[in-house]
Amino acid sequence: xxxxxxxxxxxxxxxxxxxxxxxxxxxxxxxxxxxxxxxxxxxxxxxxxxxxxxxxxxxxxxxxxxxxxxxxxxxxxxxxxxxxxxxxxxxxxxxxxxxxxxxxxxxxxxxxxxxxxxxxxxxxxxxxxxxxxxxxxxxxxxxxxxxxxxxxxxxxxxxxxxxxxxxxxxxxxxxxxxxxxxxxx
Amino acid sequence: xxxxxxxxxxxxxxxxxxxxxxxxxxxxxxxxxxxxxxxxxxxxxxxxxxxxxxxxxxxxxxxxxxxxxxxxxxxxxxxxxxxxxxxxxxxxxxxxxxxxxxxxxxxxxxxxxxxxxxxxxxxxxxxxxxxxxxxxxxxxxxxxxxxxxxxxxxxxxxxxxxxxxxxxxxxxxxxxxxxxxxxxxxxxxxxxxxxxxxxxxxxxxxxxxxxxxxxxxxxxxxxxxxxxxxxxxxxxxxxxxxxxxxxxxxxxxxxxxxxxxxxxxxxxxxxxxxxxxxxxxxxxxxxxxxxxxxxxxxxxxxxxxxxxxxxxxxxxxxxxxxxxxxxxxxxxxxxxxxxxxxxxxxxxxxxxxxxx
Numbered sequence: 329x330x331x332x333x334x335x336x337x338x339x340x341x342x343x344x345x346x347x348x349x350x351x352x353x354x355x356x357x358x359x360x361x362x363x364x365x366x367x368x369x370x371x372x373x374x375x376x377x378x379x380x381x382x383x384x385x386x387x388x389x390x391x392x393x394x395x396x397x398x399x400x401x402x403x404x405x406x407x408x409x410x411x412x413x414x415x416x417x418x419x420x421x422x423x424x425x426x427x428x429x430x431x432x433x434x435x436x437x438x439x440x441x442x443x444x445x446x447x448x449x450x451x452x453x454x455x456x457x458x459x460x461x462x463x464x465x466x467x468x469x470x471x472x473x474x475x476x477x478x479x480x481x482x483x484x485x486x487x488x489x490x491x492x493x494x495x496x497x498x499x500x501x502x503x504x505x506x507x508x509x510x511x512x513x
Numbered sequence: 514x515x516x517x518x519x520x521x522x523x524x525x526x527x528x529x530x531x532x533x534x535x536x537x538x539x540x541x542x543x544x545x546x547x548x549x550x551x552x553x554x555x556x557x558x559x560x561x562x563x564x565x566x567x568x569x570x571x572x573x574x575x576x577x578x579x580x581x582x583x584x585x586x587x588x589x590x591x592x593x594x595x596x597x598x599x600x601x602x603x604x605x606x607x608x609x610x611x612x613x614x615x616x617x618x619x620x621x622x623x624x625x626x627x628x629x630x631x632x633x634x635x636x637x638x639x640x641x642x643x644x645x646x647x648x649x650x651x652x653x654x655x656x657x658x659x660x661x662x663x664x665x666x667x668x669x670x671x672x673x674x675x676x677x678x679x680x681x682x683x684x685x686x687x688x689x690x691x692x693x694x695x696x697x698x699x700x701x702x703x704x705x706x707x708x709x710x711x712x713x714x715x716x717x718x719x720x721x722x723x724x725x726x727x728x729x730x731x732x733x734x735x736x737x738x739x740x741x742x743x744x745x746x747x748x749x750x751x752x753x754x755x756x757x758x759x760x761x762x763x764x765x766x767x768x769x770x771x772x773x774x775x776x777x778x779x780x781x782x783x784x785x786x787x788x789x790x791x792x793x794x795x796x797x798x799x800x801x802x803x804x805x806x807x808x809x810x811x812x813x814x815x816x817x818x819x820x821x822x823x824x825x826x827x828x829x830x831x832x833x834x835x836x837x838x839x840x841x842x843x844x845x846x847x848x849x850x851x852x853x854x855x856x857x858x859x860x861x862x863x864x865x866x867x868x869x
Contacts, residue, residue, distance in 0.1 A: 354522070354693070361520055361695045369522075369693040373548055373631065394781025395774075396692040399855050 335391050337475060338398045341462075342383035342415055343407025343428070348462030351488075352405065353384030355466060358484035359476045360388055368396035381410050388475065405469055407448070407461065409433050416441075426469050428461060444472050444511065451506050460496075460503035467507025478508050520695035526551035528660045528696055529619060529683065530559060532667035533591050535701040538617070539565040540590040542579035544572055544598060547631040548687035549621035552593045573598040577605030577618075584614035585725050587713035589671050593619035595687075596637050597628055600645065606680060607646030611727035611739070613712075613746075615674030617667070618652070619683040621690040624851035632851025633687030635773060638828035641684050642802045649740060651747050653681040653754065654801040656772040660694045666799070672704040677750055678712070684801060686824065688774045688853060750803055757805035758797040761787065765794030766868050768812045770833050771822040772798050775847075775854065779822050782859035791867055801829070809836035816841060817868040822859055823847040 339356065341349045353369050360367035371384045385398035402423040404415045408431040416438060419425060424442045430449030446468040448461040455464075463485070470478050485500045523531065530552055533541075541556045553569060560567040570576035576592050583590035594602065599620045609616060622637050624630040637645075641654045653673050657663035663685070670681040714723060729735040760780060762768060771779040776797040786793040794816070796808045809819075818841055821830040827845045834843050846862035847854070854862075 357522055357693060357695075361522055367695065370688070370691055371693075373687075373691055392781075393694075394784075394856055395778045396688060396694075397853060397855065 335389050336393065337388040337403065338401045339386040339388070339403040339405065340383055340398055340401040340415055340418075341386070341405040341407075342381060342411035343431075343462075344410075345380050345382040347382075347407045348459065349382050349384050349407065352462040352466055353386050354488055355463070355481060355484045356386045356388075356476070358488050359480040360386075362480040362483045362487075363476060365390060365476075366393050368393045370396050370398075381408075381414065383411065383415075403469070403473070405465055407431060407465065412436070424472065426465060426472060428465055430461070444468065446507065446510055448507065451510055452503060455499065455502055455506060457499060460500055463500045463503035464507035464510070467504040467509075468511040469507075470504075471508045471511030478504065518697060520697055522693055522695055523660070524551055524691065524693045525660050525663060525685065526621065526690045527555045528664050529593075529667045529685070530555040531698055532664045532701075533617065533671070534559055534563045534565070535698070536668040536671040537589045537701070538591050538671065539588045540568075540580075540583040541565070541592065542568040542570045542576040542583075542590075543592050543594060544570050544576055546595045546598045548623055548633070548690050549593050549595045549619065551690070552619065552621075573601035574605065577602040577609070580616045580618075581605055581609050581612070581614065584609060584616045585612070585714050587710045587715055589615075589675070591617040591619070593621065595621045595623045596625050596634070597623075599637060599640070603640075603646035606652070607644075607648050607650060608727050609680050610646070610650035610652065611648060612725050613678040613743075614680070614725070615671075615678055616680050617670045617674055617683065618680060619685060622684065622686045624849065630851045631687065633689075633691075633774070633824060633853055634849055634851055635686055635775060635824040636826070636828070636849040637684070638801065638823070638825060641682050642804070642832070650743065651679075651750070651802055653677065653679055653750060653803075654684050655681065655756075656684045656799060656801050657689065658773050658776040658797060660689070660692065660696050662799075663689060664696055664698065668701050669704055673754065675710075676705045677746065679746070679750070684773065686773055754800060755803050755805040755807070756799035757808050758795070758799060759808050760795040760797065762794030762796060762808070762812050762816070764792050765812070765815075766792045766817050767863065767866060768794050768796055768809075768816045768819045769822060769859070769863065770796045770798070770809075770819060770829070772801060772829060775822050775824055778854055778856055779859050781856040782863055785856060785860050786863045786867075791863065793863055793867070798829070801832075804832045804836060806836035809833060810838070813837040813840040818866060819843040820862060820866045821845050821847075822854060822862065824853050825849045
């Protein structure tokens, strides 16, 4: 799927603090490094708190990235309802919303967006840990777009988590693959 | 950590730290403040690993005075903070400049005035460039606009500091500090031949004692002499160290000028304007002091207008006007307080300013 009006893909990943939006942003960025793509990632660093909303943004390009700041994303990865409220209006027309159906109490209102709902938390629960819902939804994102290869994301999990979170590598790989498989084609 | 030829993901604040460590920084003192907190966090483990000392000081004022001490004893040293914290350090900075000691001071600027907010800003330009502390002194002020440049300039900062015996400020902002990009951590290559520091206080056994001081009461002319020496040094720095990027200015009718992350955003806008057939160029000062006037003088001969873009109410614009000697109109796009421009907004400003 082609996203973005230029060669740049601008992604926002948003959810509650603790849902792993920072890790998800880091994984996407690392996957870009694995593929030799240019990437710029930022985490919202306002007065975030546990349970509040948090987001990270990722800009991916084959060319030079001139601004790391994402104002109008063309992809929004939404992990909870408050984040849908916040970011649905800013997505560019024709853009994509990948949303965690398990945490959504309403549908996407706009008619000019592609929408993919995925029960990420339920799938993660089935794998034994709801905290990997972020990896599930990343897997689905990769399946829904031709943004990055699943193998690059798998390598990113190994690169970023092998040292400090080695015990969680296998689970996150499983979550990525489950999300990838769950994406309706 | 060995030399990486592969790209690794790093946050701007960490990029600066890694470069500092590799350039031989052996002492850091600082006090936490957003958006530069990754600096003390990273150096707290990385500096000891490289045989250095990390101190979380009790205040910004304590930290800058610890830097005074470390520099006086000959160690490459660094402190960092963000806008309100840098204001607190000004007395110490003036003292270090007066004592002609080398050190690196990073300001990851945030919104002001006052305690402001924690969003990115460029409102401390005057403070950095015109002297935020008392007395006639100058900092060498470096303004990187990408993380790759931040890495290189941080290493250079230590070299300039030692070479000129002068404090160097790295003027960043919250976006540069917080953005994460892949970078190659190149090995440190000194810019100058290392010279012996013949002024440091390292024990005077077998030699005459040395004194480093900033109070000069007697004779009456002593402080004037110090000032004359400083003037001569600043002239030398001005003649040797003016760094600037000149981008597509040759046929430009409108010259955009910006520094730091704003310059990178503006460069994207300049390219978009070019693709629309507008003849626009960019002059990006890399040293903010000494300010690179020459490219502005040259551009003013052919370009019809300048447009300065800053995340402030308009500070560098004054130096641009001085540099181009008011030959052409200079317009401004920006505001302080944590606002930042998108490439689309800069493009819009370019189209509005473009000569008819």
